[in-house]
Amino acid sequence: MSCFRYPEAATTYSEFRAWIWSFGLTADSRGMVCEPDSPRKEEMEIQARWFGGEFGREFTGTEGEKIEIVQFGHWNRGAGPDFTEAAVRIDGELKGGAIEIDMDARNWESHGHGANPDFENVVLHVFTDGPSLNRFFTRTDAHRNIPQLQLPQYSWSQGPPDFLPEAFPGRCVSPLSAMNDGEVDSLLHSAAQYRMRNKARRLSVMADSTDPEQALFQGLAEALGFGPNKTAMAVLAQRCPVGELQKLDHVERDARLFGAAGFLRPDVMEMTEDPESHTYLRDLWDCWWKMRDRVEPIRTRAIPWRVSGNRPLNHPQRRIGALSALVGFWEKLPDLWTSPVNNLEKHVNNLVKNIEHPFWERHYTLRSNPAERSLRLVGKDRLRDMLGNVIFPGAIGENEAFWAEYLTLRKVDSNHKIRRAALRLFGPDRERQKLFTSYYHQQQGLLQIYQDFCLEDLSECERCPFPEQLTQWSRGGGAGSRAGEAG
Ligand code: SF4
Known part of the structure; x- marks a missing residue:
């Protein structure tokens, strides 16, 4: 693990970042992204296909649970969940109850199921779509967590894809994969220092303004x-x-x-x-x-x-x-x-x-x-x-000496933004995703780059300046004097 003195690397990243954005790019010039329309599938059609067994009986839940549908139950013709008297084996434990199927995970709340005692005995919440940014949890009126199963989103005529990523790899995957581990580490390290310096400054200003x-x-x-x-x-x-x-x-x-x-x-x-x-x-x-x-x-x-x-x-x-x-x-x-x-x-x-x-x-x-x-x-x-x-x-x-100790702080597991950033920057390379998200500072470095470039980009990577400038980082281990070149 490289260890730059704090805050020298923060300055390097700050200059690199300023240099990249110094080419006069504006929000307009970065273009607009068109959100693809998600195909509107009829809820009842999904329910019928589910009940007809078209999706199969064995699944993996959103938490990685092994889910087996032992019995599909019965169509509910009245109020309450879609299928009653179903039986589901989750991680080996057999549970009897109801199954609810929604187009979108959030429908559970928007349809009022979370506050409806009729839904208390639901043992599985099935859906095809969910929020793109945040994880949604299904809970009952008594605040019991209900296992979730997300069905593949696919065009009915084409059949399901093999792989449904949470985000798509970005254009910077290629130049980053050409950089060696030390170069990527130095980039993340510097971005993490930059982020740390901003956090330390914010706390210091808050402390001075209040106590x-x-x-x-x-x-x-x-x-x-x-x-x-x-x-x-x-x-x-x-x-x-x-x-x-x-x-x-x-x-x-x-x-x-x-x-x-x-x-x-x-x-x-x-x-x-x-x-x-x-x-x-x-x-x-x-x-x-x-x-x-x-x-x-x-x-x-x-x-x-x-x-x-x-x-x-x-x-x-x-x-x-x-x-x-x-x-x-x-x-x-x-x-x-x-x-x-x-x-x-x-x-x-x-x-x-x-x-x-x-x-x-x-x-x-x-x-x-x-x-x-x-x-x-x-x-x-x-x-x-x-x-x-x-x-x-x-x-x-x-x-500043505490920076060295901070570098030993291990990762957090529950941050969806980090998962998304790793996927965008490292693509499907699981080894690199793991290697560069094992420590808290690496995750913070990734988040900083994600914030500086991915969240600023409105062109699906096409006009993002980050990929082209990465070669400069590799050559010199940072922007350094190149901040002057751009001017
Ligand atoms: S927006 Fe830029 S930094 Fe983000 S994934 Fe695309 S090319 Fe990479």
């Missing part, structure tokens, strides 16, 4: 809300400053956070039949009504949460529970920033292991029944994002 502890608190809240509720968590952290939360006991703190988030209403206790949830909600409400007039935003200023389409473990209410538990450990956290310790990752891991919340270690939502097993308050990927997006940038802003 370091509040900036750290907001940063951690954003990392917990990643990705669909990042902004919502930032707003919540701003409306409930850490300095005020620290003065409250743990029940008042939860009440303040959940109330300000808009999750506590006068009828809140009626929303659950679970005795534990009922007791917890009553305690929260007893505190909340006393502070409500001072803290509750008016309706038009309510925080917009995304509660559907997330894994049950990622429900925003669980994230708020974790944020509240972090405040309980707050006196140990700000030191990470102002006087960073040796081996930051290990230190933070040990701290987070000790963070507890008796309710949120057992519940998915405020009104769900208790989970059978204890649930981690902060999972592996959330912890790495807290380290990579907040704690290391804060520490590196104080002491």
Whole structure:
């Protein structure tokens, strides 16, 4: 692994990036992309083909599960799921129930199935299309996660393709594959440093404008809300400053956070039949009504949460529970920033292991029944994002020597943008995709290039300047003086 001094490589990437874009390219000159129309297939036709066995009986679910349709069940002629009394074997476990088939995964919510008790016994959600950017999770009214199966999207006359990629490889695949591993590594490393420098600067500006502890608190809240509720968590952290939360006991703190988030209403206790949830909600409400007039935003200023389409473990209410538990450990956290310790990752891991919340270690939502097993308050990927997006940038802003330790931080698994960027830049070369996404900084470098070029491109790569300029990077290990050449 190459190790450039921080922030020299950031400067190199910054110059390389500026140099590429210095050729006068504008959004207009980059052209427009035409979204291909997805063929509109009739839902009933898919259901009939499914029921007739045309898709087969054995599939792989969206989470990689082995799915076998043991019995297709019966067409439902009334309200409720499409096929009842079906039997499905998922990873060897036989489940009886209903099957719902939609054109698009999101129809589950837009058709109101997620809040309809008639759909509680669905054991499999089948669909042909889903959101292009975000993963959508299917959950029941009781917040049970339903296994998903995405059928191949194909033209009925041509039959299914063998391979359905999440994104298409870009024009830069060829020049990148001509670069050796060291050259690609140096490019990603430099892009990652550039990204880190921007994050460190942002935190520093936030710390100067508010105070370091509040900036750290907001940063951690954003990392917990990643990705669909990042902004919502930032707003919540701003409306409930850490300095005020620290003065409250743990029940008042939860009440303040959940109330300000808009999750506590006068009828809140009626929303659950679970005795534990009922007791917890009553305690929260007893505190909340006393502070409500001072803290509750008016309706038009309510925080917009995304509660559907997330894994049950990622429900925003669980994230708020974790944020509240972090405040309980707050006196140990700000030191990470102002006087960073040796081996930051290990230190933070040990701290987070000790963070507890008796309710949120057992519940998915405020009104769900208790989970059978204890649930981690902060999972592996959330912890790495807290380290990579907040704690290391804060520490590196104080002491550049932490860059070397940051380079050892391992990858996160759950970021669809990284998967897409790797596919666009490395094509189907799985070995390179793996080699260059094993560490957090490599993933960040990829994301930076994706942001700088793929998201700026409106021509399906045709007018993207990145591929042509990569040879320059190979020749000199960076743009360096070429920034001057362009001028
Ligand atoms: S837009 Fe540019 S950087 Fe992105 S895949 Fe296409 S050629 Fe590569």
